[in-house]
Amino acid sequence: MAQINPSILSADFARLAEEAKAVEGADWLHVDVMDNHFVPNLTLGVPIVEALSKATDTPLDCHLMIEDADRWAPQYVEAGAGSVTFHAEAAAAPVRLAREIRAKGARASMALKPATPIEPYEDLLPELDMLLIMTVEPGFGGQAFLDIMLPKIRRTRELISKHGLELWLQVDGGVSATTIERCAEAGADVFVAGSAVYGAADPAAAVRDLRALADV
Ligand code: DX5
Numbered sequence: 001m002a003q004i005n006p007s008i009l010s011a012d013f014a015r016l017a018e019e020a021k022a023v024e025g026a027d028w029l030h031v032d033v034m035d036n037h038f039v040p041n042l043t044l045g046v047p048i049v050e051a052l053s054k055a056t057d058t059p060l061d062c063h064l065m066i067e068d069a070d071r072w073a074p075q076y077v078e079a080g081a082g083s084v085t086f087h088a089e090a091a092a093a094p095v096r097l098a099r100e101i102r103a104k105g106a107r108a109s110m111a112l113k114p115a116t117p118i119e120p121y122e123d124l125l126p127e128l129d130m131l132l133i134m135t136v137e138p139g140f141g142g143q144a145f146l147d148i149m150l151p152k153i154r155r156t157r158e159l160i161s162k163h164g165l166e167l168w169l170q171v172d173g174g175v176s177a178t179t180i181e182r183c184a185e186a187g188a189d190v191f192v193a194g195s196a197v198y199g200a201a202d203p204a205a206a207v208r209d210l211r212a213l214a215d216v
């Protein structure tokens, strides 16, 4: 079944605990960590992830858009994240890092910016629990979905099948009721949605609607 991960980037940061509770029933809560170096925006860090993990029963899916991922990612596992995604472009030793995240007890995930191809990372897939294909340039919520990413999603799904792997394939950026079916048909099974969930009058209903559309 498709998993829907609301992104708190589109929530009210002054009411994070309530905003997290508003989407209980979602599979994971997506937490965008930005450092103003890897992306031109700054959001939150380890202390807020730690507080949020205590404030909700929904497991946290931390998406690290930060440099020096090798140094920081393990700290997000310690802060309570159930899944930690580092960017391929920001990790010096991705295999070692994925193993460290798993050894500390979280799911290990790697993200690719739109211009980063999947092919050089084929051999690394068995080390991962999830691969994230960005469908916008990382940094901001509310951007338009990049349709040109669909062939990359399809190719990645083929590689996962070819190797008989269980890893999840996540998409993030511009995912909404109008784009989610395309992503699902291309092979994605975990969907991040920020503005489509928190911009809705009823965020919990938006999660249910997206899940119904994604179950192809
Ligand atoms: C963007 C973030 C996304 C963002 C998605 O860099 O990684 O998770 O919150 O927001 P929407 O769903 O509004 O495109």
Ligand code: ZN
Pocket (backbone or CB within 6 Å): 007, 030, 031, 032, 063, 172, 192
């Ligand atoms: Zn994200």
